[in-house]
Amino acid sequence: MNETKAHSNNADYQVGQDNIQRFGLDVHNPVFLISVLVILTFVISTLLFTEDVKTLLSASKAWSIESADWLFMIAGNVFVVFCVGLIFSPLGKIRLGGNDAKPEFSLFSWLSMLFAAGMGIGLMFWSVSEPVAYYTGWYGTPLDVVAKSPEAFDMAMGATMFHWGIHPWSIYGVVALALAFFTYNRGLPLSIRSAFYPIFGDLVWGWVGHIIDTLAVFATLFGLATSLGFGAQQISGGLNFLFDIPNTSLTQIIVIAIITAVATISVVRGLQGGVKLLSNINMLLAFVLLIFVIVAGLGSNFMAGFFQTADAYFSNIVPLSNWIDREDDTFYKGWTVFYWAWWISWSPFVGMFIARISKGRTVRVLLLSVLVAPTFVTLIWMSVFGMNALTQVKDNIGALANGISDTSLTMFQMFDSMPLTNIISVLGIFLVFVFFVTSSDSGSLVIDNITSGGKLEAPVAQRVFWAITEGAVAGALLFGGGKDALSALQAGTITAGLPFAIILLFLCFGTLKGLINEHQVNKIRQS
Secondary structure, X not given: OOOXXXXXXXXXXXXXXXXXXXXXXXXXXXXXXXXXXXXXXXXXXXXXXHHHHHHHHHHHHHXXXXXXHHHHHHHHHHHHHHHHHHHOOHHHHOEOOOOOXXXXXXXXXXXXXXXXXXXXXXXXXXXXXXXXXXXXXXXXXXXXXXXXXXXXXXXXXXXHHHHHOHHHHHHHHHHHHHHHHHHHOOOOOXXXXXXXXXXXXXXXXXXXXXHHHHHHHHHHHHHHHHHHHHHHXXXXXXXXXXXXXXXXXHHHHHHHHHHHHHHHHHHHHHHHHHHHHHHHXXXXXXXXXXXXXXXXXXXXXXXXXXXXXXXXXXXXXXXXXXXXXXXXXXXXXXXXXXXXHHHXXXXXXHHHHHHHOOOOOEHHHHHHHHHHHHHHHHHHXXXXXXXXXXXXXXXXXXXXXXXXXXXXXXXXXXXXXXXXXXXXXXXXXXXXXXXXXXXXXXXXXXXXXXXXXXXXXXXXXXXXXXXXXXXXXXHHHXXXXXXXXXXXXXXXXXXXXXXXXXXXXXXXXXXXXXXXXXXXXXXXXXX
């Protein structure tokens, strides 16, 4: 792809033409400056006016959930229909980068990177906590089933998969496809604004585009900060479980600081030597942990648990997707709406990262891989960890029999009732650690793409800056939340995700227009 100039049939915009080069940096004006000023203001305000910021975040979260729950739910369903429709349409034959483009990465490395970026920390944190929470009614039950009933057992696994399956990956797929297509097939900058060129034309190079990209930065940063905060809480919980280190906000902030430093080293090493290497290591270690839990826990019941989870997921996907006259108000708004906001906040990050590594794939292969492969792996992972945890609760085994006391401890409490507890607990902590690093590394790469005007290769110092900034925002949310750190993380995500949900709906329209035009051009060339 020619990174210097967009194709003449789309625009005469030169990638980076609005950039400022100072102090070895190459940043877009004004997206970088506005983003940095607002983020610094947030971090400083959180540290100086903790209670006021906490109150503001809580009020914003409450308003977003009560007033826009329907928007999040409709958007999630639209993204699924959009992706599935493209897979089965003639548009799926379009190759990203042109007919002669070849993939840069092997299928294994490609899938490893997109999975590690898209779900890593969250799966480690919630694969035990979430099913147990739903089964015991810790914060509502799915579709208002009776807690600890046989129906609650199946529904706990079905609802967990609903939150981690096709819906979130459709959100990622929409953004990944849009960015990859307009970057590799149209020669436009690798930035969210490029997907809106069919709608707004040259206005995307002005304030319309600046606003879109700036909102993408905020959504990405808060979505990442939420996941990094969860990861820090779980590592801190594991250290407390193994070594009695206090599981406090201070410990979690120290964890964030240490891992941000490691992520910075990974950033300096680059995509091949950093994210790709760590993602491959992660997948292998996660596989080792998965096999151990299967053998030590489910054993011969693994396949039965897998099919039980799959059946519960696909049997309930339609009622769980509904937003009209829900009786499970606590569960629906406290869990599903939050998750959809979280995935939408993550979508610029994961979508852009997938786009960055997906040149040479067809639209059909990209969307099929993004929707099916991670959902299948997640189904296996959730079946193993979730089923083990629910069995311990149901059969009154170990600490989990008492339900959830601390969400950051539940995975380690499950390990406590298995052999080699300390060894697998250390492995679990290390996995969260590496997932943390890969998320921070690839996240800083993506935010840097947006704030450098869509340049594929910007100075390393800029990615280092964003890696440090992500850690700072996560630390500020944890500090500002105090004992309610989890609520603060969720509030930040929902607040950032709401405006971006609207942007993504328009993005679908712009992408569809671009793909139809490409398909027509290809037909003319072949005739």
